[in-house]
Amino acid sequence: MRQLFVLFALTTGCVADTEDDTAAGDGKADGQGPCAGCDLLGYCANDTHKDSCMLDADSRWKVVAVRAKISADNEGAAWDLGGGAPDPYVLCLRAGVEAGRTAVADNTLTPSWNAAICEANGAELMRNDLSVRVYDEDDLSADNFIGLFRAQVSLDDLNAKREITRTLYSTTVFDGALTRSQLTLRFDRAN
Numbered sequence: 185m186r187q188l189f190v191l192f193a194l195t196t197g198c199v200a201d202t203e204d205d206t207a208a209g210d211g212k213a214d215g216q217g218p219c220a221g222c223d224l225l226g227y228c229a230n231d232t233h234k235d236s237c238m239l240d241a242d243s244r245w246k247v248v249a250v251r252a253k254i255s256a257d258n259e260g261a262a263w264d265l266g267g268g269a270p271d272p273y274v275l276c277l278r279a280g281v282e283a284g285r286t287a288v289a290d291n292t293l294t295p296s297w298n299a300a301i302c303e304a305n306g307a308e309l310m311r312n313d314l315s316v317r318v319y320d321e322d323d324l325s326a327d328n329f330i331g332l333f334r335a336q337v338s339l340d341d342l343n344a345k346r347e348i349t350r351t352l353y354s355t356t357v358f359d360g361a362l363t364r365s366q367l368t369l370r371f372d373r374a375n
Contacts, residue, residue, distance in 0.1 A: 238339070239306045242305055243375065244304075244373070244374035244375040245304050245305070245342070245373060245374055246300040246302075246303055246372040247284075247369060248298065248299065249274040249299055249301050249368075250296070250298055250370050251295060251296040251297065251367075251368050252274070252295050252367045252368065253293065253294055253366045254270050254320075254365045255293075255363060255365045264291075264320075265324065269292055270292070270293070270320035270328070270330065271288050271289065271290050272321075273318070274301055274367065275301070275316070275317045275318075276314060276315070277315040277317070278304070280315075283301070284302040286301055301316070310336075316333040316367070317329065317331070318331050318365065330352060330365055331353055332352055333352060333353075333367045333369060345370065345371075346370070348369050349366055349367070350366065351364075351365070352365045
């Protein structure tokens with residue numbers, strides 16, 4: 185039985201033109217044949233020209249906030265009254281609704297969380313449908329926006345369980361200028 189997944193043409197370069205990697209006949213990579221070099225996170229998609237490992241669009245992934253490096257100042261101003269360092273946290277939005285957040289890291293430019301903040305499916309990760317933002321918690325005023333994380337996640341990143349570090353955008357839309365702050369995320373398989 186063959187299953188067809190429309191998966192945004194994501195390939196890992198794991199290709200061959202020999203027998204397929206689905207000895208069980210279920211479409212799942214089993215560690216044999218041309219998809220043997222790929223982690224078993226997706227499906228071995230076959231066509232008349234090649235076999236390739238593809239991400240299952242319905243696979244579930246934990247979005248893990250690993251750490252950040254926050255700029256020493258907030259565009260020339262202090263982060264907190266009295267000149268203190270920021271109190272950063274990471275917020276994950278799905279369809280504009282808060283899906284999760286880290287704990288607040290008090291008074292630091294180099295927070296470390298290693299905490300899952302939300303889950304997403306493979307299709308959302310590939311389409312860049314998540315909004316991951318970093319804020320400075322303030323008790324006396326609205327929290328300061330530090331930056332927006334934007335990254336195209338590849339199947340290679342997911343297979344390798346890579347940490348992805350990006351410089352943050354200065355506005356909540358992707359066309360903003362870059363800040364001097366960075367956030368590192370990791371994506372762990374949830375199912």
